[in-house]
Amino acid sequence: MSKVAIFASGSGSNAENIVKYLKERSKSVDFHFFTNNSNAYVNERALKLDVGITLFSREAFYQSDKIIRLLKQEEFDLIVLAGFLWLIPENLVEAFKGRIINIHPALLPKYGGKGMYGKKIHEAIVANHEDETGITIHFVDANYDEGKIIQQVSCEVLPSDTADDVEAKVHALEYEHYPKVIAQLLDLLE
Ligand code: GAR
Secondary structure (H helix, E strand, C coil), X not given: CEEEEEECCCCCHHHHHHHHHHHHCCCCEEEEXXXXXXXXXXXXXXXXXXXXXXXXXXXXXXXXXXXXXXXXXXXXXXXXXXXXXXXXXHXXXXXXXXXXXXXXXXCCCCCCCCCCCHHHHHHHHHHCCCCEEEEEEEECCCCCCCCCEEEEEEEECCCCCCHHHHHHHHHHHHXXXXXXXXXXXXXXXX
């Protein structure tokens, strides 16, 4: 049995997709969600999916070792960031070295770094008339969007695409590829 912690700050559509994908394939995986946002839709998704969710404060995350202790106590194999917007503190990166992954909705190193997330990225892609974008799945280190890249997949951006169109294309890539990478990593880790 593998244990996966999924951190999400917003809607949680990736979190839901990962749980459904892995459960459908009858992988023996246990999930738990973590969020910093009590208003985020990921809280409803957790209820619907019957997955536990832990809400934590900025203070607990940055000024204490509460979250690290919890993650260690529960023996999580993998920590998956899925639209989680806070920087991972160095002590957490150290405690789970090589076991924290993130998905970024662009082709890093382009459109990465602090303040570059979600819709803002897709708006910048359109404003800059980029002809391609995509996703980057990478290991997490203590800097935003800089860890070792595991996989990148690109898609075309048409001159007529709006930020919503780009977001839909990128989400489709995320839903297809992120769960597969997680499944592969879990097999490697078992
Ligand atoms: C996803 O597109 C994810 O790649 C992005 O936020 C979205 C969350 O959607 N993450 C970042 O921008 C991190 N820098 P979701 O909550 O519906 O899964």
